[in-house]
Amino acid sequence: MSLAARLRPITPSLTLSVSSQAKAMRAAGQPVWDLSAGEPDFDTPEAIKAAAKLALDRGMTKYGPAAGLPELRAALAAKLKQDNGLPYTSDQVMVTNGGKHALFNLMMVLLEAGDEAIIPSPYWVSYPEMVKLVGATPILVPTNVGHDYKITPTQLAAAITPQTKLFVLNSPGNPTGSVYTPDEIQALAAVLAQHPQVWVVSDEIYEKICYDGALHFSIAACPELYDRTLIANGFAKAYSMTGWRVGYLAGPKEVIAAATVVQGHSTSNVCTFAQSGAIAAVTGSQDCVAAMTAAFAERREAIYARVHAIPGLICPKPTGAFYLFPDISALGIDSQTFCAKLLQEEGVALVPGIAFGADTNIRLSYATDRQTIDEACDRLHQFVLRQSRS
16 A cells, blocks of 8 residues: 655654553553653543533534634633733634644644754654644754753754744743743744744643743744744643643734634534633633642652662753653663663653654653652662663
Protein backbone atom coordinates (compact mmCIF):
# COMPACT_ATOMS: atom_id res chain seq x y z
CA MET A 1 0.00 0.00 0.00
CA SER A 2 1.30 3.46 -0.91
CA LEU A 3 0.60 6.15 1.69
CA ALA A 4 0.74 9.90 1.13
CA ALA A 5 4.27 11.27 0.80
CA ARG A 6 3.58 13.85 3.51
CA LEU A 7 3.71 11.07 6.09
CA ARG A 8 7.25 9.92 5.29
CA PRO A 9 9.10 12.39 7.54
CA ILE A 10 6.57 12.10 10.39
CA THR A 11 7.44 10.13 13.51
CA PRO A 12 4.91 8.76 16.03
CA SER A 13 4.61 10.51 19.39
CA LEU A 14 7.11 8.92 21.79
CA THR A 15 5.27 10.37 24.78
CA LEU A 16 2.09 8.51 23.85
CA SER A 17 4.11 5.42 22.97
CA VAL A 18 5.79 5.23 26.39
CA SER A 19 2.51 5.80 28.19
CA SER A 20 0.84 3.03 26.14
CA GLN A 21 3.70 0.63 26.91
CA ALA A 22 3.40 1.35 30.63
CA LYS A 23 -0.37 0.72 30.52
CA ALA A 24 0.18 -2.55 28.66
CA MET A 25 2.66 -3.71 31.30
CA ARG A 26 0.16 -2.88 34.05
CA ALA A 27 -2.57 -4.76 32.22
CA ALA A 28 -0.25 -7.78 32.13
CA GLY A 29 0.10 -7.61 35.91
CA GLN A 30 3.54 -6.02 36.05
CA PRO A 31 4.10 -3.18 38.53
CA VAL A 32 4.86 0.13 36.86
CA TRP A 33 5.70 3.53 38.35
CA ASP A 34 4.69 5.89 35.60
CA LEU A 35 6.27 9.35 35.40
CA SER A 36 5.72 9.63 31.64
CA ALA A 37 2.27 11.14 31.28
CA GLY A 38 1.77 14.88 30.91
CA GLU A 39 -1.66 14.52 32.46
CA PRO A 40 -2.80 15.71 35.89
CA ASP A 41 -3.89 12.83 38.12
CA PHE A 42 -6.72 14.90 39.61
CA ASP A 43 -10.32 14.41 38.60
CA THR A 44 -11.97 17.24 36.67
CA PRO A 45 -13.48 19.64 39.25
CA GLU A 46 -17.10 18.90 40.15
CA ALA A 47 -18.54 22.25 39.01
CA ILE A 48 -17.18 21.65 35.51
CA LYS A 49 -18.58 18.14 35.33
CA ALA A 50 -21.93 19.35 36.68
CA ALA A 51 -22.18 21.97 33.92
CA ALA A 52 -21.57 19.33 31.25
CA LYS A 53 -24.13 17.00 32.82
CA LEU A 54 -26.70 19.78 32.90
CA ALA A 55 -26.01 20.53 29.25
CA LEU A 56 -26.63 16.88 28.42
CA ASP A 57 -29.87 16.90 30.38
CA ARG A 58 -30.95 19.97 28.41
CA GLY A 59 -30.32 18.22 25.10
CA MET A 60 -27.08 19.94 24.07
CA THR A 61 -26.11 17.02 21.85
CA LYS A 62 -26.42 18.61 18.39
CA TYR A 63 -24.06 20.36 16.01
CA GLY A 64 -22.75 23.72 17.15
CA PRO A 65 -21.03 26.62 15.38
CA ALA A 66 -17.69 25.66 13.82
CA ALA A 67 -15.91 28.44 15.75
CA GLY A 68 -17.41 27.42 19.08
CA LEU A 69 -20.36 28.36 21.26
CA PRO A 70 -20.79 32.15 21.35
CA GLU A 71 -20.96 32.07 25.17
CA LEU A 72 -17.60 30.31 25.41
CA ARG A 73 -15.91 32.58 22.86
CA ALA A 74 -17.13 35.61 24.82
CA ALA A 75 -15.95 34.08 28.10
CA LEU A 76 -12.51 33.38 26.62
CA ALA A 77 -12.22 36.93 25.29
CA ALA A 78 -13.05 38.20 28.78
CA LYS A 79 -10.47 35.83 30.30
CA LEU A 80 -7.76 37.03 27.90
CA LYS A 81 -8.53 40.64 28.82
CA GLN A 82 -8.60 40.02 32.58
CA ASP A 83 -5.70 37.59 32.90
CA ASN A 84 -3.40 38.65 30.07
CA GLY A 85 -4.33 42.26 29.34
CA LEU A 86 -5.21 41.39 25.73
CA PRO A 87 -8.14 43.25 24.11
CA TYR A 88 -9.62 40.43 22.06
CA THR A 89 -13.24 40.34 20.92
CA SER A 90 -15.27 37.17 20.48
CA ASP A 91 -14.61 37.05 16.73
CA GLN A 92 -10.89 36.90 17.50
CA VAL A 93 -11.32 33.61 19.39
CA MET A 94 -12.23 30.14 18.17
CA VAL A 95 -12.78 26.94 20.15
CA THR A 96 -10.82 23.88 19.02
CA ASN A 97 -10.63 20.16 19.75
CA GLY A 98 -7.90 20.60 22.34
CA GLY A 99 -4.83 22.83 22.41
CA LYS A 100 -3.06 20.58 19.89
CA HIS A 101 -5.83 21.20 17.37
CA ALA A 102 -5.48 24.96 17.84
CA LEU A 103 -1.82 24.69 16.84
CA PHE A 104 -2.55 22.47 13.85
CA ASN A 105 -5.30 24.79 12.59
CA LEU A 106 -3.06 27.86 12.65
CA MET A 107 -0.22 26.03 10.90
CA MET A 108 -2.65 24.93 8.21
CA VAL A 109 -3.60 28.51 7.46
CA LEU A 110 -0.20 30.19 7.87
CA LEU A 111 2.40 27.76 6.51
CA GLU A 112 3.08 26.18 3.14
CA ALA A 113 5.94 24.65 1.16
CA GLY A 114 9.03 26.86 1.23
CA ASP A 115 8.16 28.46 4.59
CA GLU A 116 10.29 27.99 7.68
CA ALA A 117 9.14 27.80 11.31
CA ILE A 118 11.67 28.49 14.08
CA ILE A 119 11.30 26.13 17.04
CA PRO A 120 13.54 26.38 20.14
CA SER A 121 14.88 22.96 21.14
CA PRO A 122 14.06 21.09 23.39
CA TYR A 123 10.51 21.36 22.10
CA TRP A 124 7.13 19.75 22.60
CA VAL A 125 7.06 16.65 20.43
CA SER A 126 4.36 17.72 17.97
CA TYR A 127 5.66 21.14 16.88
CA PRO A 128 8.11 19.93 14.20
CA GLU A 129 5.78 17.19 12.98
CA MET A 130 2.90 19.62 12.49
CA VAL A 131 5.17 21.94 10.52
CA LYS A 132 6.24 19.04 8.29
CA LEU A 133 2.65 17.86 7.79
CA VAL A 134 1.68 21.20 6.23
CA GLY A 135 4.71 21.10 3.93
CA ALA A 136 6.90 23.66 5.69
CA THR A 137 10.37 23.24 7.24
CA PRO A 138 11.04 23.27 11.01
CA ILE A 139 14.21 25.16 11.96
CA LEU A 140 15.36 23.81 15.32
CA VAL A 141 17.43 26.16 17.46
CA PRO A 142 19.28 24.34 20.27
CA THR A 143 19.14 25.91 23.73
CA ASN A 144 21.14 24.87 26.78
CA VAL A 145 20.85 24.46 30.52
CA GLY A 146 23.02 27.55 31.07
CA HIS A 147 20.18 29.69 29.69
CA ASP A 148 17.52 27.54 31.39
CA TYR A 149 16.68 26.03 27.99
CA LYS A 150 15.40 29.36 26.63
CA ILE A 151 16.21 30.82 23.23
CA THR A 152 18.17 34.08 23.38
CA PRO A 153 17.51 37.16 21.24
CA THR A 154 20.86 36.61 19.52
CA GLN A 155 19.94 33.03 18.62
CA LEU A 156 16.53 34.10 17.35
CA ALA A 157 17.97 36.88 15.20
CA ALA A 158 20.53 34.50 13.68
CA ALA A 159 17.85 31.92 12.81
CA ILE A 160 15.54 34.29 10.91
CA THR A 161 15.79 34.14 7.12
CA PRO A 162 13.64 35.54 4.30
CA GLN A 163 11.79 32.19 4.39
CA THR A 164 10.90 32.46 8.09
CA LYS A 165 7.12 32.62 8.48
CA LEU A 166 6.53 31.50 12.08
CA PHE A 167 8.23 31.52 15.48
CA VAL A 168 6.94 28.98 18.02
CA LEU A 169 7.14 30.02 21.67
CA ASN A 170 6.12 27.83 24.62
CA SER A 171 6.17 29.30 28.13
CA PRO A 172 5.84 27.72 30.65
CA GLY A 173 7.53 25.03 28.64
CA ASN A 174 7.20 21.33 28.02
CA PRO A 175 9.51 19.42 28.55
CA THR A 176 11.77 21.81 30.48
CA GLY A 177 9.42 23.62 32.88
CA SER A 178 11.14 26.90 31.98
CA VAL A 179 9.24 30.19 32.18
CA TYR A 180 10.38 33.23 30.20
CA THR A 181 10.42 36.42 32.26
CA PRO A 182 8.65 39.53 30.96
CA ASP A 183 12.05 41.08 30.17
CA GLU A 184 13.06 38.00 28.18
CA ILE A 185 9.77 38.03 26.26
CA GLN A 186 10.17 41.72 25.45
CA ALA A 187 13.73 41.16 24.23
CA LEU A 188 12.51 38.47 21.82
CA ALA A 189 9.70 40.78 20.71
CA ALA A 190 12.25 43.49 19.89
CA VAL A 191 13.98 41.09 17.50
CA LEU A 192 10.74 39.96 15.88
CA ALA A 193 9.59 43.56 15.46
CA GLN A 194 12.34 43.96 12.87
CA HIS A 195 10.92 41.13 10.74
CA PRO A 196 7.31 41.92 9.84
CA GLN A 197 6.90 38.73 7.77
CA VAL A 198 7.25 36.54 10.87
CA TRP A 199 4.16 35.42 12.75
CA VAL A 200 4.33 34.17 16.34
CA VAL A 201 2.40 31.38 17.99
CA SER A 202 2.49 31.41 21.77
CA ASP A 203 1.57 28.06 23.29
CA GLU A 204 0.28 29.01 26.73
CA ILE A 205 -1.29 25.74 27.84
CA TYR A 206 0.65 25.77 31.16
CA GLU A 207 0.16 29.48 31.92
CA LYS A 208 -1.59 28.90 35.25
CA ILE A 209 1.03 26.45 36.58
CA CYS A 210 3.94 28.58 37.80
CA TYR A 211 6.10 28.52 40.96
CA ASP A 212 8.48 30.63 43.03
CA GLY A 213 6.88 33.89 41.99
CA ALA A 214 7.30 33.22 38.27
CA LEU A 215 4.62 34.96 36.21
CA HIS A 216 3.34 34.05 32.79
CA PHE A 217 3.65 36.97 30.36
CA SER A 218 2.15 36.65 26.89
CA ILE A 219 4.21 37.91 23.97
CA ALA A 220 0.93 39.15 22.47
CA ALA A 221 0.98 41.82 25.19
CA CYS A 222 3.96 43.42 23.42
CA PRO A 223 2.23 46.11 21.30
CA GLU A 224 4.53 45.63 18.31
CA LEU A 225 3.52 41.95 18.03
CA TYR A 226 -0.16 41.97 18.98
CA ASP A 227 -1.32 42.01 15.34
CA ARG A 228 0.75 38.97 14.32
CA THR A 229 0.61 36.76 17.38
CA LEU A 230 -1.66 33.73 17.78
CA ILE A 231 -2.31 32.32 21.24
CA ALA A 232 -2.93 28.59 21.54
CA ASN A 233 -4.33 27.42 24.86
CA GLY A 234 -6.76 24.97 26.38
CA PHE A 235 -8.33 23.46 29.46
CA ALA A 236 -6.42 20.17 29.70
CA LYS A 237 -3.66 21.03 32.14
CA ALA A 238 -4.97 23.76 34.46
CA TYR A 239 -8.43 22.20 34.89
CA SER A 240 -7.47 18.51 34.51
CA MET A 241 -9.65 18.19 31.41
CA THR A 242 -7.31 16.25 29.14
CA GLY A 243 -10.00 13.91 27.83
CA TRP A 244 -12.51 16.67 27.19
CA ARG A 245 -10.58 17.96 24.14
CA VAL A 246 -11.40 21.64 24.42
CA GLY A 247 -8.83 24.24 23.43
CA TYR A 248 -8.83 27.64 21.81
CA LEU A 249 -6.99 29.89 19.40
CA ALA A 250 -6.95 33.68 19.67
CA GLY A 251 -5.50 36.28 17.32
CA PRO A 252 -6.23 38.51 14.32
CA LYS A 253 -9.73 38.16 12.89
CA GLU A 254 -8.61 37.10 9.42
CA VAL A 255 -6.53 34.22 10.77
CA ILE A 256 -9.30 33.05 13.11
CA ALA A 257 -11.81 33.20 10.25
CA ALA A 258 -9.51 31.15 8.01
CA ALA A 259 -8.85 28.60 10.76
CA THR A 260 -12.61 28.32 11.30
CA VAL A 261 -13.03 27.40 7.63
CA VAL A 262 -10.41 24.66 8.03
CA GLN A 263 -12.11 23.38 11.18
CA GLY A 264 -15.49 23.42 9.48
CA HIS A 265 -14.19 21.03 6.85
CA SER A 266 -12.19 18.80 9.20
CA THR A 267 -13.92 18.32 12.54
CA SER A 268 -17.05 20.48 12.20
CA ASN A 269 -17.45 21.73 15.77
CA VAL A 270 -16.14 20.91 19.23
CA CYS A 271 -18.32 18.69 21.43
CA THR A 272 -21.14 20.97 22.57
CA PHE A 273 -21.65 19.72 26.12
CA ALA A 274 -17.88 19.69 26.70
CA GLN A 275 -17.92 23.39 25.81
CA SER A 276 -20.51 23.93 28.54
CA GLY A 277 -18.03 22.46 30.99
CA ALA A 278 -15.36 24.79 29.62
CA ILE A 279 -17.63 27.80 30.20
CA ALA A 280 -17.98 26.77 33.84
CA ALA A 281 -14.21 26.36 34.09
CA VAL A 282 -13.31 29.78 32.74
CA THR A 283 -16.11 31.75 34.42
CA GLY A 284 -16.26 29.96 37.77
CA SER A 285 -14.10 30.00 40.88
CA GLN A 286 -10.41 29.40 40.18
CA ASP A 287 -9.85 27.82 43.60
CA CYS A 288 -9.58 24.40 41.96
CA VAL A 289 -6.68 25.63 39.82
CA ALA A 290 -4.94 27.10 42.86
CA ALA A 291 -5.37 23.84 44.78
CA MET A 292 -3.95 21.70 41.99
CA THR A 293 -1.05 24.08 41.43
CA ALA A 294 -0.26 24.00 45.16
CA ALA A 295 -0.15 20.20 44.99
CA PHE A 296 2.14 20.33 41.96
CA ALA A 297 4.40 22.75 43.83
CA GLU A 298 4.72 20.35 46.77
CA ARG A 299 5.46 17.45 44.44
CA ARG A 300 8.01 19.56 42.56
CA GLU A 301 9.96 20.18 45.74
CA ALA A 302 9.95 16.47 46.58
CA ILE A 303 10.94 15.14 43.17
CA TYR A 304 13.54 17.82 42.54
CA ALA A 305 15.28 17.08 45.85
CA ARG A 306 15.36 13.38 45.02
CA VAL A 307 16.60 13.73 41.43
CA HIS A 308 19.08 16.49 42.26
CA ALA A 309 20.70 14.10 44.76
CA ILE A 310 21.34 11.38 42.15
CA PRO A 311 25.02 11.45 41.08
CA GLY A 312 25.47 11.89 37.34
CA LEU A 313 22.23 13.78 36.72
CA ILE A 314 22.20 17.53 36.10
CA CYS A 315 18.76 18.88 36.82
CA PRO A 316 17.64 22.53 36.74
CA LYS A 317 14.68 23.38 38.96
CA PRO A 318 11.59 24.13 36.87
CA THR A 319 9.49 27.24 37.50
CA GLY A 320 6.43 26.12 35.57
CA ALA A 321 4.44 23.16 34.17
CA PHE A 322 4.98 19.79 35.90
CA TYR A 323 8.15 18.29 34.45
CA LEU A 324 11.81 17.76 35.31
CA PHE A 325 14.28 17.50 32.43
CA PRO A 326 17.57 16.17 33.83
CA ASP A 327 20.70 15.77 31.70
CA ILE A 328 22.05 12.19 31.66
CA SER A 329 25.04 12.77 29.36
CA ALA A 330 27.55 11.97 32.13
CA LEU A 331 26.30 8.37 32.08
CA GLY A 332 27.34 7.80 28.47
CA ILE A 333 23.99 6.36 27.39
CA ASP A 334 21.40 7.68 24.96
CA SER A 335 17.94 8.59 26.20
CA GLN A 336 16.00 5.82 24.47
CA THR A 337 18.32 3.10 25.74
CA PHE A 338 18.22 4.64 29.21
CA CYS A 339 14.42 4.73 29.34
CA ALA A 340 13.97 1.28 27.81
CA LYS A 341 16.36 -0.32 30.33
CA LEU A 342 14.83 1.61 33.22
CA LEU A 343 11.34 0.40 32.32
CA GLN A 344 12.50 -3.18 31.85
CA GLU A 345 14.70 -3.41 34.94
CA GLU A 346 12.91 -1.16 37.43
CA GLY A 347 9.38 -0.72 36.06
CA VAL A 348 9.77 3.06 35.90
CA ALA A 349 8.34 4.82 32.84
CA LEU A 350 9.97 8.07 31.71
CA VAL A 351 10.09 9.76 28.30
CA PRO A 352 13.40 9.79 26.41
CA GLY A 353 14.65 13.27 25.65
CA ILE A 354 15.12 12.43 21.98
CA ALA A 355 11.35 12.86 21.66
CA PHE A 356 11.92 16.54 22.44
CA GLY A 357 15.10 16.93 20.39
CA ALA A 358 17.49 16.33 23.31
CA ASP A 359 18.99 12.84 23.38
CA THR A 360 21.09 13.79 26.43
CA ASN A 361 18.00 14.23 28.61
CA ILE A 362 15.02 12.41 30.08
CA ARG A 363 11.64 13.82 31.08
CA LEU A 364 9.93 13.06 34.38
CA SER A 365 6.36 14.16 35.01
CA TYR A 366 5.29 14.90 38.58
CA ALA A 367 1.61 15.10 37.67
CA THR A 368 1.07 12.02 39.80
CA ASP A 369 0.83 11.02 43.47
CA ARG A 370 3.66 11.20 46.00
CA GLN A 371 3.81 7.44 46.53
CA THR A 372 4.48 6.90 42.82
CA ILE A 373 7.04 9.71 42.79
CA ASP A 374 8.91 8.38 45.83
CA GLU A 375 9.05 4.77 44.64
CA ALA A 376 10.02 5.80 41.11
CA CYS A 377 12.83 8.00 42.42
CA ASP A 378 14.15 5.19 44.62
CA ARG A 379 14.27 2.90 41.61
CA LEU A 380 15.73 5.58 39.34
CA HIS A 381 18.51 6.19 41.86
CA GLN A 382 19.32 2.48 42.03
CA PHE A 383 19.34 2.23 38.24
CA VAL A 384 21.67 5.23 37.77
CA LEU A 385 24.10 3.88 40.35
CA ARG A 386 24.26 0.60 38.42
CA GLN A 387 24.89 2.46 35.16
CA SER A 388 27.68 4.46 36.77
CA ARG A 389 29.41 1.28 37.96
CA SER A 390 29.10 -0.57 34.65
